[in-house]
Amino acid sequence: MENKHLLGIKGMSKEQIEAILDRATYWADRPKQQADILQDRFVANLFFEPSTRTRCSFEVAEKRLGAHVLNFAAESSSTTKGETIYDTIRTLESMGVEAAVIRTSQNGLFDELKDKVSMHLVNAGEGTDEHPTQCLLDLLTIKRQFGKIAGLRIAIIGDLRHSRVLGSHLHALPTLGAELVLAGPPSMMRPAEDLPTGVRVVGIDEAIQSADVVMMLRVQLERHNEALFSSQEEYHQAYGLTLAREKMMKKDAVIMHPAPFNRGVEIDSALVECERSLIFTQVSNGVAVRMAVLEGLMNGGVKTWEPFLKTASF
Numbered sequence: 187m188e189n190k191h192l193l194g195i196k197g198m199s200k201e202q203i204e205a206i207l208d209r210a211t212y213w214a215d216r217p218k219q220q221a222d223i224l225q226d227r228f229v230a231n232l233f234f235e236p237s238t239r240t241r242c243s244f245e246v247a248e249k250r251l252g253a254h255v256l257n258f259a260a261e262s263s264s265t266t267k268g269e270t271i272y273d274t275i276r277t278l279e280s281m282g283v284e285a286a287v288i289r290t291s292q293n294g295l296f297d298e299l300k301d302k303v304s305m306h307l308v309n310a311g312e313g314t315d316e317h318p319t320q321c322l323l324d325l326l327t328i329k330r331q332f333g334k335i336a337g338l339r340i341a342i343i344g345d346l347r348h349s350r351v352l353g354s355h356l357h358a359l360p361t362l363g364a365e366l367v368l369a370g371p372p373s374m375m376r377p378a379e380d381l382p383t384g385v386r387v388v389g390i391d392e393a394i395q396s397a398d399v400v401m402m403l404r405v406q407l408e409r410h411n412e413a414l415f416s417s418q419e420e421y422h423q424a425y426g427l428t429l430a431r432e433k434m435m436k437k438d439a440v441i442m443h444p445a446p447f448n449r450g451v452e453i454d455s456a457l458v459e460c461e462r463s464l465i466f467t468q469v470s471n472g473v474a475v476r477m478a479v480l481e482g483l484m485n486g487g488v489k490t491w492e493p494f495l496k497t498a499s500f
């Protein structure tokens with residue numbers, strides 16, 4: 187986290203992450219509260235890849251904070267005539283837009299933009315690198331469920347190679363003192379050099395039996411250049427959360443998934459809304475996290491988030 191932008195979890199301190207989670211907790215406890223914190227301020231959502239949860243929950247968060255919202259339609263914008271994202275941002279800046287929430291397939295886009303623009307940039311999913319607000323909402327969900335994150339074992343399972351959610355958790359979970367174990371097909375594994383010290387790759391049954399949180403990842407077919415498994419049923423049996431594997435889970439363990447989910451592939455359809463599933467709780471917590479992030483960036487002058495948290499009054 188820099189003062190001005192939310193570009194990724196990499197580089198954020200434990201205190202910075204916890205400060206965002208504390209403020210998000212405030213909003214999660216007040217799911218109907220409307221505020222005028224960003225009244226008369228303009229925020230644009232620029233999604234160059236499809237999204238339902240992230241785009242809509244940013245819009246809900248922006249509106250709950252009182253901002254004016256521009257939903258930029260990439261497919262009917264001048265980017266289709268070759269205008270660059272930098273020129274698009276400068277154009278919106280010139281109109282008085284103060285923050286841009288951007289989803290892109292391009293790894294490295296935020297590094298390219300961050301020192302060249304004056305508006306706040308928020309990473310809403312960047313290539314296969316990071317998805318920081320998804321990571322933060324996962325952390326909030328875990329913290330609200332267990333009352334802590336440190337000391338828990340989190341298993342992240344599935345298409346590890348293409349997951350930007352994992353990209354953020356690789357930094358967040360070790361920073362917060364959780365144990366991270368990974369499982370998935372060898373063809374979808376992250377290179378060993380990407381894994382921080384202490385993060386272990388284990389077999390899927392071991393991951394599921396021993397974890398407090400079983401986080402399943404979507405098979406990201408749109409990012410596969412070649413067939414990485416022969417059939418959806420074969421994948422489900424080998425690497426999915428089947429009904430039989432759910433029975434191996436610890437008594438109080440929970441199921442999470444960033445969604446969208448492929449029912450019957452990485453997760454049995456009946457488990458999506460089972461008692462131990464927090465999948466739709468994650469979606470609810472996404473609004474609270476995005477409110478905390480936008481509020482901190484646009485209303486704070488935030489370095490550690492603490493000065494703002496201490497002076498905030500609503």
Ligand code: CP
Binds near residue numbers: 240241320
């Ligand atoms: N989890 C997530 O990023 O979902 P969307 O692609 O629908 O935004």
